[in-house]
Amino acid sequence: MTEYTLVPPGEPIDLDNCAREPIHIPGSVQPRGYLLVVREAGAVVLQCSANATALLGPGVDGVLGRSLPEVLGEPAARVVLEQVAALADHRTRNPGLVQVGAGDRAVVMDVVVHRPPPATAADPGPVFVVELEPADGPRPLTYGSTYELVRDAIADLNRTGTLDGLYDQAARHVRRLTGFDRVMVYRFDAEYNGEVVAEARRDDLEPFLGLHYPASDIPPQARAMYEKSWIRLISDVDYAPVPVVPTDEPLSGRPLDLTYATLRSVSPIHCEYLRTMGVRASMSISLLRDGRLWGMVACHHYAGPHAPSYGVRAASEFLGVALSARLVAQVEQDLLAESRRASGVLARLVAASRDEDVRLAQALTRTGDLLDLVPADGVVVCAGGDLATRGRVPDEASCHRLASWGSALGDGVVATDRLAEEPGAPQVPGVAGVVAFALPDGGTVVWVRDEVVRTVDWGGDPHGKVEVREEGGVRLGPRTSFALWREHVRGRSQPWDDRHAGNAADLRSHLVEALFRRGQVEVGAARALQRTLLPPTLPAVPGWAVDARYEPAGTGQVGGDWYDGLVLADGRLALAVGDVTGHGLPAAAAMGQLRNAVRAYLLDSAPPAVVLGRVGRLARWILPGQMATLALAVLDPATGVVEHASAGHLPPLVVRADGTAAWRRPLGSPLVGLLEGDPRSETLVLEPGDALLLLTDGLIERRGESLRVAMERAVERVGRPCAGGLADLALRLRGPGPGSDDDATLLLLTRA
Template sequence: MSDAAPGLQLLPPGTPIDLTNCEHEPIHVPGSIQPRGVLLAVSEPDLVVQQVSENLADLVGVAASDALGRPLTEVLGVAQAEAVARSASAFGDLRERNPVELTLDVDGGPRPVDALLHRAVTGSAGEGMPPASTLVVELEPAFGPRPFSFPNTYQAVRGTVGELNRASTLQELYDITAHAVRQLTGFDRVMVYRYDADHNGEVVAEAKAPGLNAFLGLHYPASDIPAQARALYEKNWIRLISDVDYVPARLWPAAWPASGHPLDLTYSTLRSVSPIHVEYLQNMGVRASMSISLLRDDRLWGLIACHHYTGPHAPPYATRAAAEFLGSTLSLRLVDRAEEDEVHRALRVRSTLAWLTAATLDEDRPLVDTLLGSPDLLDLLPADGVVLSLQRHSGSRGAPLPEGAAEAVAAWAAAQDEDVVATDSLPRSAPGLDADPACGVLVVPLPDGQFVLWHRAEAVRTVDWGGDPHNKAIAEREGDEVRLSPRKSFDRWRETVRDRSEPWSAQEVTEVLELRTHLLEALYARSRSQVRAAETLQRSLLTEPPQRADLEVAVRYVPAAREAQVGGDWYDVFEQPDGSTVLVIGDVVGHDTEAAADMAQLRGVLRGIAYDSADGPAAVLTRLDAAIAGLGLDALATVLVGRLVPEPASGGTRLRWASAGHLPPLVVGRDGVARALTAPRAGLLLGVDPAAVRPECEALLEPGSTVLLYTDGLVERRDQGFDDGVDRLAAELASLADRPVGEVCDEVLARLLTDDAEDDVALVAVRLGVSRAPAGR
């Protein structure tokens, strides 16, 4: 392990910590602990004590100097050390089995303690070797419910979990949790604290003792909890400071003897906290505090913050575990609620987008009229108004802008050289422009000066801060020196925020990006003679494959040799959040603009269904078929969906695939033999029966194998059947097995495709278990 986290430099020993350097403070290696317990760091497997906290004798009855270099059995006792060893020898995360309940013999009397175990990295074991680690044993005096067990923990919060499950709003979830944690832990104040996109915090729920002033609704600046502290909250979900006036108990020796590195206390329950944070709490009048992390997708979303004012406060381990369990339950319920809201919104937006996309195919109606019909672009994206300029037609809906303002904003956006330009403060982003009443704009610049522009008015709002966020520090005189200290005033401070609209969310920008793709398709279909529009269409339809070191991917699309070079063939390659790679090849029946529109909708809907779904390819096809019927797309198509899942145990890759009437994938192994992967029965093409079920097949592919997906334009000829065409393609593929996949695609097209081909061709070629960059298209 390095001396500090990536990008974090350790300060020289003895450097005073103040607000000029606290953002770089190495808080994970403080070199001391809170003295409510003691710490022993022991080597493995011999369990010899290498480091201890200097207060060891207070709890164990053995002086720190006497414990160093001795076996753990001689420090804690044989039975106690054996209990620690048994727990440490089990597989998995040691923290999941905490605490180890021990009874020490101190001065001839029993002393119950909770032993909390984890492993910490103590430096490198040598070049090419994994990092060395040590077993950290933290002991706290045991009191409260015993024996500790998950059933007992769950029993303590079962009623609250039921209330959380019945809650119908986010505010109910917050309020229930705040009151339950206060009742469970006995803190004077418990707050649910939520971060915004800039890491500023807001108190969204509060349970407090009578007589305390309310913090509900107050905001706190991101600087109150620096980035490295937030990173620790994502790893260690609960932190207790039982007495802010504690005197730190130093670790002795200061560094791990074998490496000279300080002991990493990231996962320590007794980790000493930053003196800046202690002073911050003292300035608030807080005597003890506890925080529980709230996570979404393993990222810090907020905190349950507990404060005590009447003196030190140390809830026992079992109580803290129950409170942490409540925090985890709230996190899960928040994720469920957020995902449910996102699904409902996404379905509504998807329906609107599908309708608008289909409507743009009516070339007898100007695009502006189509997009301002019913539904219109304000149904897709909420705003105060929208302005369009497409194909020499202009129009608007909603609040009007001054003459020429939309064009000036669009020109500024086009100069940013981005597909979509969004700002919630035009006066700050482009101070020279006067587009009042527009304050926030989202612009889609399009070729030849065309554009779509949504605008939102200024949303004047007030924010109540817990103290002036712009006065983050005060000067403190200490003798002849002056240092910076956390602010002392936490009185409500109201700020009026101007020159900002309601922000554009990342999801809204993503949806507008998809609309942009469909608009480019429509512009291309209406302007075939414009080469620039055709090139833009190709870039928007045929996305680059993902950049992966273990896959070599090539994709190709060749339009048919006919006047209207728009068809229904498509491919798609994308990576799922779990690391799997999805391969798609499809062919919509038809060769006109209607087929192209159906293809675009199917491609978008399929990607939306499959992106973060754990469903297999057959289930994805079933859902896509249902969407075709439900959205009234009236499309017929053959589609093959494959999912590549690496299998580290075997070194190979498992291909799961299902076909809706599409041609079988071809695979060439390292032996150069090509074979078609056939299903036990044919799968019905899409658009015929939404209840159709297709077989799902699997094949384990060895490293170096090549997989080829293709459309029928490559193998269909008037003078040969499909089987003959597939056999010929397999033979050509086998002869090219040792070539890069980009060359494989080009050679296959050159050898099999004639100049007068009447059908489009799409190809996806993947080489497994290689370390070359993707070949592109």
């Protein structure tokens, strides 16, 4: 159930080990109701709470081992079994209403049914849990008692347009519905410290609004429980736990998991915590965002025990679900508004970065847009060897230290409000928070925030554990005072929102493009260009499969390999593989122009040889001195006829359905850049099960070896290629030993 080691049963619990207390298997329940564990097969009662005899008859033995109709009576058992059978998640049908006993002993009860979470996939169950509570108070979900209140609450939540307004409305409506003396909305920070952001209370109670509580008040396994079970009630903090008999569930031999039980007994440390606060009854409602605990509605009662009926609790849970959804919607609405604002700022910064008449660092800092994008006291920009600043920044030497650190951050964005705790970060007097990212040219952008000595008002000293002396030794107990305790926090800035890091990441992606346009970091920019020119997807043609793979040489240089595939206007499929000589940005740029030229000349469905002839003439005109090899094949999907031509490229490698493989004969055409006129072309037919490969020589050639030997080896190793298996095929074709220093590209066409 958890990712931490739970303490063994029977070990005393104190504040040193309460975070490992197995609260999901307490072995006991609260005495406000009764619990039965029933085996579904035969509806036999396997376990019961020890107090069940007060309702169901004398002696536990009179309950255990008997059928549910015998224990509850036929009508009540029928209601329970109908709930179990109704839905996969029968908790949505809770509560049922039953009468237990007859005559003067007849009692009307709310009945709540759930299944315990399975401990393992091989859990021997199934069993289900039946909980019975006296049906006190207004009946659940009657129009006057709950529906009107819930309807009004939902309407108020929907009319509210701010987070603070949502908190206030939720606190007010939950108190009105449940009758607790104090209802607080409690929000967690990233470390699960809590803050009271709204409350509704009795007029004579001191306010808790704005107080903070440490994460240790709600340990991790308790937070995990709140994520699974939305609501928890302690009707009397002085209750005596009622044991479940027997403790272990007989079918599995494990303690009964009470995660979903409304009567689950709670940690004695928590009850001690509440008593110290003067609280006599407590209820909590989870607030979730994306399935994670975001906060809670905490209800306290001081005048004595307080037990809202199950119907009222169900209505409160519904409010918690509605508030969670409304909070998520409001957060998303706020994020959308911020995103729109940030998009406008980002557009101005992108425009500034494209002004090639101004150095990039100066272009970004000549206005306050960087500080509008990520609110900060100042910003340091290092780009192209220049350093520029805007706003309030430290001295020049400190700015250079920040720039040096930021330039080594890799591809991500770092956002911290505690710079001194960041590994490898420079110590800069007065600066406590940064958002920073590195640029590909060795530059960086670093936003800085000053240290802010914050005053945090805690509900009692968060470090104030006390020793409790009792028979058998000394243990650590909760703090004894919850009076206002003020702490001054140093070494931190105002925290950053997640959207600040997101805005910085968006800017970084645009600045990478700006650096490319400015000619910075030629190899990195060429890689980006090459990736964008390769097609994100290949055409899908019924009865045929097309797949491709590109592997860089691993030398740190970018070659001019490329591949393409597109369906022509007449329905034929065109496939191309090319290899531009050279490396770096010139090769990548030439690759892009040739790829686009091939696409343009294919628009009128010209034959492959004609397309290559036109590309050759264009290359001699716009790319003088640039050489490239190029193979082009055009398939008629209906007939399987492939017309192909090449300019200085390897011929197609054809693998027949029977596994035989052979290269098509070379057509002897010169390279693009030397090609004059249209090259020769040839046709072939692919039958069902056949495959055709277009590849670059970097995939098969080896240093010091003739290309003929490499081609013969490829025929021996090609096997039966298939779409989705090109990684293995490329590995087979490359083989062991010293390979080529060139990129490798492979394009596969197979017929079903």
